[in-house]
Amino acid sequence: MTTHTDAGFDAVATTAEAAADFLRDFATMSEFGATPNGGVDRQAASEADVAQRRWLAQLLESRGLRVEYDRIGNQFGLLELNPGAPYVIVGSHMDSQPTAGRFDGAYGVLAGAHAAFRLAEEWAADGIIPPCNVAVVNWFNEEGSRFAPSMMGSSVYTGALPLEQAFATTDRAGVSVAEALAPTGFLGHGDGPRAASCAEIHIEQGRLLENAGTTIGLVSASWAASKYVVTVEGAQAHSGATVMEDRQDALYGAALLVVFARELADRFPGVLHTAVGQLDVYPNSPVVVASEVKLLLDLRCADETILAEANALLRERFIEIERQARVGIRQSLSHAWGINPYQPEGVELARASAAKLGHAHGDILTVAGHDSINMKEIVPTVMLFVPSVDGISHNEGEYTRDDDLLAGLEVLTDVVRRLAHGELPATDGTVRR
Numbered sequence: 403m404t405t406h407t408d409a410g411f412d413a414v415a416t417t418a419e420a421a422a423d424f425l426r427d428f429a430t431m432s433e434f435g436a437t438p439n440g441g442v443d444r445q446a447a448s449e450a451d452v453a454q455r456r457w458l459a460q461l462l463e464s465r466g467l468r469v470e471y472d473r474i475g476n477q478f479g480l481l482e483l484n485p486g487a488p489y490v491i492v493g494s495h496m497d498s499q500p501t502a503g504r505f506d507g508a509y510g511v512l513a514g515a516h517a518a519f520r521l522a523e524e525w526a527a528d529g530i531i532p533p534c535n536v537a538v539v540n541w542f543n544e545e546g547s548r549f550a551p552s553m554m555g556s557s558v559y560t561g562a563l564p565l566e567q568a569f570a571t572t573d574r575a576g577v578s579v580a581e582a583l584a585p586t587g588f589l590g591h592g593d594g595p596r597a598a599s600c601a602e603i604h605i606e607q608g609r610l611l612e613n614a615g616t617t618i619g620l621v622s623a624s625w626a627a628s629k630y631v632v633t634v635e636g637a638q639a640h641s642g643a644t645v646m647e648d649r650q651d652a653l654y655g656a657a658l659l660v661v662f663a664r665e666l667a668d669r670f671p672g673v674l675h676t677a678v679g680q681l682d683v684y685p686n687s688p689v690v691v692a693s694e695v696k697l698l699l700d701l702r703c704a705d706e707t708i709l710a711e712a713n714a715l716l717r718e719r720f721i722e723i724e725r726q727a728r729v730g731i732r733q734s735l736s737h738a739w740g741i742n743p744y745q746p747e748g749v750e751l752a753r754a755s756a757a758k759l760g761h762a763h764g765d766i767l768t769v770a771g772h773d774s775i776n777m778k779e780i781v782p783t784v785m786l787f788v789p790s791v792d793g794i795s796h797n798e799g800e801y802t803r804d805d806d807l808l809a810g811l812e813v814l815t816d817v818v819r820r821l822a823h824g825e826l827p828a829t830d831g832t833v834r835r
């Protein structure tokens with residue numbers, strides 16, 4: 403099938419050979435850090451992450467792309483056809499949560515790579531030198547499970563996070579990002595390729611697309627979020643002998659907070675998502691009342707007014723819990739952002755691509771954070787979703803059907819083609835930072 407796009411470029415369906423090629427690479431890629439239940443464990447700069455990055459470098463080089471790393475270890479495969487011109491940055495992340503699914507992030511990097519491979523062949527065959535080059539990207543540490551904060555690589559690239567702060571971040575074993583990256587050979591010197599625009603495709607991680615029978619989600623904005631770092635301070639005591647009214651049980655205080663986070667979400671059904679995703683208990687010992695609990699509490703919301711109300715209720719509850727559990731609570735907002743739109747022109751560009759290729763499509767918001775949320779702050783950025791079966795994500799059972807993976811690749815390829823031809827010019831030229 404060949405259809406004509408508005409810009410005069412052909413949107414071509416993926417050939418059976420290219421589809422098989424992509425699915426074969428996807429299967430190979432999923433072996434890195436594979437878990438017995440069909441998932442992956444590939445936390446940032448872990449052995450599996452490093453091995454997979456080496457594999458990706460080989461794949462990119464075998465198809466004629468030049469592989470480079472920037473100063474925070476973001477991995478780029480450069481298709482430089484127009485020396486000196488800026489790049490369409492296309493990709494996602496290959497690191498994962500512990501016991502995660504094999505689609506989250508990794509699909510977007512491989513789809514970006516295959517889009518670049520196909521465009522390289524197409525442009526070579528047609529003798530075309532596009533106005534922009536293409537860089538496939540594998541952002542470093544998107545998940546933030548080993549090194550918080552998440553979206554670290556894209557945050558440093560876009561200037562939202564100082565390099566020194568990223569380097570100094572340590573994992574639970576006390577290993578810093580700088581120490582973890584140093585032996586890998588992934589630390590470059592520069593700022594990475596200069597961006598003109600960006601495209602990212604990702605699994606939805608929810609079930610809106612599946613419920614609606616939609617194949618391609620056109621992401622128009624991200625949910626607002628408030629992320630708290632909380633320390634509950636009590637006093638260590640004998641868990642049997644200490645009289646109940648004397649206890650200052652930090653774990654009890656933390657538990658009240660965990661329960662309240664859920665109650666808060668239940669108060670605003672469908673609009674507010676909340677969770678405590680990490681809990682560190684000290685001393686975490688069998689016969690000891692905990693003296694300190696550290697936890698991370700996230701609020702994500704589709705409505706900024708409701709988020710403000712939820713934050714106010716949470717702050718009231720902090721004070722009540724201090725009294726109820728006889729503990730102290732220290733808390734700070736580690737991240738806060740509002741409803742954040744993607745450039746509407748990018749949404750329309752992606753809509754045109756999906757429509758021409760005949761894939762069911764519709765607008766959607768992203769609840770989860772993505773590297774493209776950072777990128778859209780500096781250049782025009784297009785974000786696409788494909789369906790997640792049953793909305794399962796951050797779980798080994800994560801699944802997206804082959805047909806949807808291939809449809810997404812097809813639309814992404816057309817989006818990158820259009821971006822490389824300058825269909826979405828930056829309002830301030832093509833210079834970032």
Ligand SMILES: [Zn+2]
Pocket residue numbers: 495506507544604
């Ligand atoms: Zn992801």
